[in-house]
Amino acid sequence: MTLKSKIVIANLLIFGLILAGVSAVVYHHVRGNELARVDARLDILADQVITEFSEEWTEEEVPEWDDILALFTGRFSEERFGLQAAGGQIILGDSTLTVPDSGTRQRIRAGEIIRGTTHIRSAAYRQLIRPVEVAGRVDFWLVLITPLADVHSRLDTLLLVLCLTVPAALLVGLIAVYLATRKSLAPMSRMVTIAEETSARHLDLRIPATSGDDEVSRLGQALNGMMERIEAAFTSQRQFVGDASHELRTPLTAIISELEFAARRIDDEKAKDSLDLALVELDRLGQLVDQLLTLARIDANRLVLEKQPVRLDELIVECVRLAERDARTRGITFSIQIAEAVEIPGDDRQLKSVLLNIIDNALKHSPRDSAVTIELKDNLAIGGAVITVADNGPGIDAADLPRIFDRFYRSSTARSSREGSGLGLAIAKELIDMHGGRIQLASTVGKGTTVSIQLPAH
Ligand SMILES: Nc1ncnc2c1ncn2[C@@H]1O[C@H](COP(=O)(O)OP(=O)(O)OP(=O)(O)O)[C@@H](O)[C@H]1O
Numbered sequence: 001m002t003l004k005s006k007i008v009i010a011n012l013l014i015f016g017l018i019l020a021g022v023s024a025v026v027y028h029h030v031r032g033n034e035l036a037r038v039d040a041r042l043d044i045l046a047d048q049v050i051t052e053f054s055e056e057w058t059e060e061e062v063p064e065w066d067d068i069l070a071l072f073t074g075r076f077s078e079e080r081f082g083l084q085a086a087g088g089q090i091i092l093g094d095s096t097l098t099v100p101d102s103g104t105r106q107r108i109r110a111g112e113i114i115r116g117t118t119h120i121r122s123a124a125y126r127q128l129i130r131p132v133e134v135a136g137r138v139d140f141w142l143v144l145i146t147p148l149a150d151v152h153s154r155l156d157t158l159l160l161v162l163c164l165t166v167p168a169a170l171l172v173g174l175i176a177v178y179l180a181t182r183k184s185l186a187p188m189s190r191m192v193t194i195a196e197e198t199s200a201r202h203l204d205l206r207i208p209a210t211s212g213d214d215e216v217s218r219l220g221q222a223l224n225g226m227m228e229r230i231e232a233a234f235t236s237q238r239q240f241v242g243d244a245s246h247e248l249r250t251p252l253t254a255i256i257s258e259l260e261f262a263a264r265r266i267d268d269e270k271a272k273d274s275l276d277l278a279l280v281e282l283d284r285l286g287q288l289v290d291q292l293l294t295l296a297r298i299d300a301n302r303l304v305l306e307k308q309p310v311r312l313d314e315l316i317v318e319c320v321r322l323a324e325r326d327a328r329t330r331g332i333t334f335s336i337q338i339a340e341a342v343e344i345p346g347d348d349r350q351l352k353s354v355l356l357n358i359i360d361n362a363l364k365h366s367p368r369d370s371a372v373t374i375e376l377k378d379n380l381a382i383g384g385a386v387i388t389v390a391d392n393g394p395g396i397d398a399a400d401l402p403r404i405f406d407r408f409y410r411s412s413t414a415r416s417s418r419e420g421s422g423l424g425l426a427i428a429k430e431l432i433d434m435h436g437g438r439i440q441l442a443s444t445v446g447k448g449t450t451v452s453i454q455l456p457a458h
C-alpha cells in the first residue's frame with residue numbers, strides 16, 4: 001500500500017470517528033433541550049392545576065364534580081390529561097392513560113418527579129404524573145401527556161441533515177487531504193524516479209523545486225547535496241583515471257619506440273630476446289592504458305560517436321585481415337559467411353575496435369586447427385544487422401556468464417593466463433549500447449562461445 005493511501009485511510013478513520021462523535025453529541029444535546037422544553041411546559045400546566053385545586057378547596061370538603069370539570073375545561077391545547085381518584089380509577093379526562101401503580105405513587109409522594117416517554121397507539125408522548133392535594137391530603141393524581149410528534153420531526157430533520165452533511169464533509173475533507181498529500185508527496189515520487197535513474201553515468205540528475213523548508217523539501221535538498229558530493233567524487237576519480245592514462249601514454253610510446261630502436265641495433269641475441277619480451281609486455285601495458293582512457297572518456301560522456309554509414313561486410317573483412325596473422329600463428333582459420341552487403345549508421349573506428357576484441361577473444365580461446373566463424377545477417381525483426389562470432393573453444397562457465405561484461409572481469413579459466421585485462425567486453429558493451437544495439441554472449445562449456453552483436457538500422 002502506498003504512503004498516500006495510508007495517509008488517506010488514516011484520515012478517513014480519524015475524521016470519520018470525530019465527525020460521528022460530534023454528530024452524536026449534537027444530536028443528544030438538541031434532543032435533551034427539546035425534551036426539557038416540553039417538560040417545562042408540562043410542569044407549568046401541572047403547577048397551575050395543582051395551585052387552583054389548593055386554592056379552590058381549602059376546607060376538608062369533597063370537590064364537586066362540576067367544579068373539577070370547570071377547572072379543566074379549555075385549559076389544554078394539544079396536551080391530554082387524566083385525573084385519577086385516590087382510589088385508583090380515572091375519573092376525568094383520557095381513560096387510556098396509564099395510572100401510576102402504588103410503587104410509583106409512593107416514590108412521587110416522597111418528592112420524586114416522574115416523567116417519561118410513553119406510547120399510545122405507537123405515537124410517542126411525554127408524560128408527567130403529579131399528586132393533587134386537597135386540604136393537605138392527596139385526593140387525586142394528575143397524569144399529563146403531550147405529543148412528541150413535533151419534537152421527533154425536528155429531531156428527524158436534524159438526523160437527516162447530519163446524515164447528509166457528515167459524509168459530505170468527510171468526502172470534502174478526504175479530497176483535500178488527498179490533494180494535499182499528493183502535492184506534498186509529489187517530490188517523493190520524483191526522488192524515487194531519480195534514485196532509480198541514477199547510475200554512474202547519470203549523476204547529474206537533481207530533484208527539482210526543493211526550496212521550501214518542510215521535511216520533504218529538506219529531504220530533497222539533502223539528496224541533491226548528496227548527489228552533488230557523489231558526482232564530485234566520481235568526476236575527480238574519473239579525471240584521475242583519465243589524467244593518469246593520458247600521462248602514462250606519452251612516456252610509454254617514447255619507451256616503446258626507444259626499445260624498438262635499440263632492438264634493431266643490438267646484436268646480442270639474448271639481449272634482443274629480452275628486449276622483444278619487454279616490448280610485448282609494454283604493448284599490453286599500452287593497450288591497457290588505451291582501454292582505461294577509452295572507459296574514462298565514456299564515463300565522462302566525452303566519447304562522442306562519429307556516425308556515418310558503415311558497410312559491415314567490409315568492416316568484417318578488414319578486421320579479419322588485421323587478425324589474420326595472429327590466427328595463422330595460432331593455427332586457426334576463419335570461416336566468413338556474408339550473404340550480402342549491409343550498411344548501418346555507426347562509428348566505424350569504434351565498431352572496428354569492438355569487433356577486433358571479439359575476434360581476439362575467439363582466437364585466444366580457440367584450440368589449434370579449429371575455425372572461428374563470423375556471420376553477418378540482416379535482422380528483419382529489428383530492421384538492422386546481426387554479427388555473430390562463434391568459436392569452438394572451452395566455453396565459459398555458467399557462473400561467470402552474468403558478470404562477463406563487468407570491468408576487469410575474467411572467467412576463472414582465463415585468470416591464470418597472462419593475456420588480456422578483462423576490459424574488452426566491458427568497452428564493447430558500452431560502445432554497442434551507445435549505438436543503440438545489443439551485445440549478447442552464449443556459451444556452452446566444452447563446445448564453444450558465440451557472441452552476437454545486434455545493430456539497429458537507424
Ligand atoms: N570466446 C571466448 N571463449 C571463452 N571465454 C571468453 C571468450 N570471450 C571472452 N571470454 C572470457 O571473458 C573474459 C572477458 O573478456 P574481455 O574481452 O573483456 O577481456 P580479455 O579478453 O580477458 O582482456 P582484454 O579484452 O581487455 O584484452 C575473458 O577473460 C574470458 O575469460
Ligand SMILES: [Mg+2]
Pocket residue numbers: 357358360361420424425
Ligand atoms: Mg578481450
